[in-house]
Amino acid sequence: MDDEAEAIPVDFNEHTATQAVQDGFGKTPDPRLHEILTALTRHLHDFVRETRPSIQEWEQAIQFLTAVGQTCTDTRQxxxxxxxxxxxxxxxxxxxxxxxxxxxxxxxxxxxxxxxxxxxxxxxxxxxxxxxxxxxxxxxxxxxxxxxxxxxxxxxxxxxxxxxxxxxxxxxxxxxxxxxxxxxxxxxxxxxxxxxxxxxxxxxxxxxxxxxxxxxxxxxxxxxxxxxxxxxxxxxxxxxxxxxxxxxxxxxxxxxxxxxxxxxxxxxxxxxxxxxxxxxxxxxxxxxxxxxxxxx
Missing domain, CATH: 2.60.130.10 (Aromatic compound dioxygenase)
Structure with missing residues (x-):
């Protein structure tokens, strides 16, 4: 069996989440992109752990960002x-x-x-x-x-x-x-x-x-x-x-x-x-x- 088949999945929880996502970006070939994504994951997860948004608040945040994108036009950013x-x-x-x-x-x-x-x-x-x-x-x-x-x-x-x-x-x-x-x-x-x-x-x-x-x-x-x-x-x-x-x-x-x-x-x-x-x-x-x- 290859290494992937033998790998034991790690439970995704509050304590393992950040490392799991950072590991997912581990093969990023561009070093600068890898640096940015690793730092983004760390700070974003820390923010979520600090503020502990409800599911409803998370959905409102997604709706807000969606509305920001939908408002952009050729003459408005x-x-x-x-x-x-x-x-x-x-x-x-x-x-x-x-x-x-x-x-x-x-x-x-x-x-x-x-x-x-x-x-x-x-x-x-x-x-x-x-x-x-x-x-x-x-x-x-x-x-x-x-x-x-x-x-x-x-x-x-x-x-x-x-x-x-x-x-x-x-x-x-x-x-x-x-x-x-x-x-x-x-x-x-x-x-x-x-x-x-x-x-x-x-x-x-x-x-x-x-x-x-x-x-x-x-x-x-x-x-x-x-x-x-x-x-x-x-x-x-x-x-x-x-x-x-x-x-x-x-x-x-x-x-x-x-x-x-x-x-x-x-x-x-x-x-x-x-x-x-x-x-x-x-x-x-x-x-x-x-x-x-x-x-x-």
């Missing part, structure tokens, strides 16, 4: 939203962050469509909202050298707190979005509006979770950035509007003090003309710093 409100997204960002560059934050659930390519100085406000805003700055390396031709992907909500994908037929596709390339001095600039604070979507299972736990769903006003340059680690971050409500209680825990920027009001008509806007307007200026890719 409810699992990302769940990761965000549990602080997992920001924890992953924090653990992977390297010193020297601009601090990173979560991607968020609304980077679901390609940002349209735009020329420097173009407006990403396609509907002509009330108060114009100019955003400008530089993309630099950690030595302060400019990074020309860096990609600067931006997206934001409108003055009412909605992204284009949330209002099809109301906002034109691509409103609040743009893909720019820095000039020879590493500079970027675009016209827009000051975004509003807003609630994350609450009409799905993640919203019901927040309601059940007494948490508010609001995010402070911000603009998203993904910045990429050859030889450098891509950066995913936000710039937050100074003075916005909820800076101290962001629903997805993404605020970092270094990313809070003044959007100052200017009445300078000559400066407004240089930026092709009408005075008064708001202006935010800041640098985005990329770390070099680690050497292998």
């Amino acid at each position: 409810e699992f990302v939203l769940l990761s965000d409100v549990l602080g997992v997204s920001m924890l992953v960002e924090t653990l992977n962050e390297r010193e020297g560059g601009t601090e990173s934050t979560v991607l968020g659930p609304f980077h679901m469509v390609d940002s349209p390519p735009r020329a420097l100085g173009d407006s990403i406000d396609l509907v002509g909202e009330a108060e114009p805003c100019v955003v400008s700055g530089r993309v630099l390396d950690t030595d302060g050298a400019p990074l020309p031709d860096a990609k600067v992907d931006v997206w934001q909500c409108n003055e009412q707190g909605f992204y284009d994908v949330q209002q099809p037929g109301v906002q034109p596709s691509g409103n609040g979005r743009g893909l720019f390339h820095t000039d020879t001095e590493g500079r970027f600039r675009f016209r827009t509006v000051v975004p509003s604070h807003y609630p994350i979507p609450t009409d799905g299972p993640v919203g019901r979770l927040l309601e059940a736990t007494g948490r508010h769903p609001y995010r402070p006003a911000h603009i998203h950035f993904i910045v990429q340059a050859d030889g450098h680690t891509p950066l995913t971050t936000h710039v937050f509007v100074a003075g916005s409500p909820y800076l101290d209680s962001d629903a997805v825990f993404a605020v970092k003090q270094s990313l809070v920027v003044d959007f100052t009001e200017s009445d300078d008509e000559e400066e407004a003309a240089r930026h092709a806007v009408q005075a008064p307007f708001r202006h935010a200026e800041f640098d985005l710093v990329l770390n070099r890719e680690p050497t292998r």
Whole structure:
């Protein structure tokens, strides 16, 4: 008889369960996958032993996760939203962050469509909202050298707190979005509006979770950035509007003090003309710093 035929089964109980499942993953050929599954089993089983859920509670948990998956669409990622409100997204960002560059934050659930390519100085406000805003700055390396031709992907909500994908037929596709390339001095600039604070979507299972736990769903006003340059680690971050409500209680825990920027009001008509806007307007200026890719 072979070894499998002679093996004596081990009773699956509270004390043997974790080892039995970890042994089941023992032949996983990918070492990293094996490490992750072994740790996941250990922590998940410890959680179950600690909380001792009833069968009904376990079924409710499965139904909740099923509903999260069923809520995902081409323009909405409810699992990302769940990761965000549990602080997992920001924890992953924090653990992977390297010193020297601009601090990173979560991607968020609304980077679901390609940002349209735009020329420097173009407006990403396609509907002509009330108060114009100019955003400008530089993309630099950690030595302060400019990074020309860096990609600067931006997206934001409108003055009412909605992204284009949330209002099809109301906002034109691509409103609040743009893909720019820095000039020879590493500079970027675009016209827009000051975004509003807003609630994350609450009409799905993640919203019901927040309601059940007494948490508010609001995010402070911000603009998203993904910045990429050859030889450098891509950066995913936000710039937050100074003075916005909820800076101290962001629903997805993404605020970092270094990313809070003044959007100052200017009445300078000559400066407004240089930026092709009408005075008064708001202006935010800041640098985005990329770390070099680690050497292998």
